[in-house]
Amino acid sequence: MPETVPCLSCGGARAHREPHLERFLALAAPLRLARCGDCGFRFQSPRSDLDELEGRYLASDFYAEAHPVRAAHYDDFYSHRYQLLARWTPRPGRLLGVACLDGGYQYAPLAALGWRAEVFEFIRPLAEECRRVVGADVRVSRGWDPSCMVGEPYDAAASISLEHVPDPRGLLARVRRLVRDGAPLVLDVPYQLGSLKDLTKYPLRRLLGERGFHPLFKRNENEFHLSFFDPPRLRAMLADTGWRVVHFETYQPRHPLYLSNPRARWLQEAIYRVGGWFERGPSMEVVALADGAPAP
Numbered sequence: 001m002p003e004t005v006p007c008l009s010c011g012g013a014r015a016h017r018e019p020h021l022e023r024f025l026a027l028a029a030p031l032r033l034a035r036c037g038d039c040g041f042r043f044q045s046p047r048s049d050l051d052e053l054e055g056r057y058l059a060s061d062f063y064a065e066a067h068p069v070r071a072a073h074y075d076d077f078y079s080h081r082y083q084l085l086a087r088w089t090p091r092p093g094r095l096l097g098v099a100c101l102d103g104g105y106q107y108a109p110l111a112a113l114g115w116r117a118e119v120f121e122f123i124r125p126l127a128e129e130c131r132r133v134v135g136a137d138v139r140v141s142r143g144w145d146p147s148c149m150v151g152e153p154y155d156a157a158a159s160i161s162l163e164h165v166p167d168p169r170g171l172l173a174r175v176r177r178l179v180r181d182g183a184p185l186v187l188d189v190p191y192q193l194g195s196l197k198d199l200t201k202y203p204l205r206r207l208l209g210e211r212g213f214h215p216l217f218k219r220n221e222n223e224f225h226l227s228f229f230d231p232p233r234l235r236a237m238l239a240d241t242g243w244r245v246v247h248f249e250t251y252q253p254r255h256p257l258y259l260s261n262p263r264a265r266w267l268q269e270a271i272y273r274v275g276g277w278f279e280r281g282p283s284m285e286v287v288a289l290a291d292g293a294p295a296p
């Protein structure tokens, strides 16, 4: 059953639709884009309930079986990212992996850096892929509920899936309570609807219409994105849940997830780089430290 939900950031019940952005995202009824009337956060509502959401993942070409975009190893890119951890941790330890919707390939370089990843994931084939290819300890948990991750506090946490989870604010607060004080959290969250990439595509989409636009640009599966973050609202959610941001970049050179078009990679990279100069690159790479009070 589709469910209407309150704002995922502030809990407010007042929201309005932005039909032009819904079309841009290719969200199909009954899924809708809502913008909170109190804080401006954009999120999906109505959206699939957990049973429907699981069914959508299991029916998706991209998520339900091995996919070349995921299956290409991104060791260099993610290895470089996880080397960032050394700036804020005295030594490698246990890392809490928040979901593995990429099949867990991002976690592959951690072992070489001395880290041990323990991961939780809702979608069973992706959990199995992560176990198989990365050898990580992966637990399946409904709706990405982290209750199954118990024991000593973790030394770090990481996720590239925050936009997929039903309650990102609640999850950030719970991850805060699962790590030791001062531990770093590494996030990669797409910056949709305000990055230079989207600001470039948006008028083109209007100009060319559906039939002219989609042969030129791949169709993103936005029905899987339940939150649409921008820099101020991501920073605010982290601060509210006990995290202090110490690193924030919206442009990462040669980000593998954003170089999808082999004929126009140079153009994609140029748009991302220029966007990054104004904090409008395609995705937000964040490191935040667990040194605020955990949210209740």
Ligand SMILES: [Zn+2]
Pocket: 007, 008, 009, 010, 011, 012, 036, 037, 038, 039, 040, 041
């Ligand atoms: Zn709100």
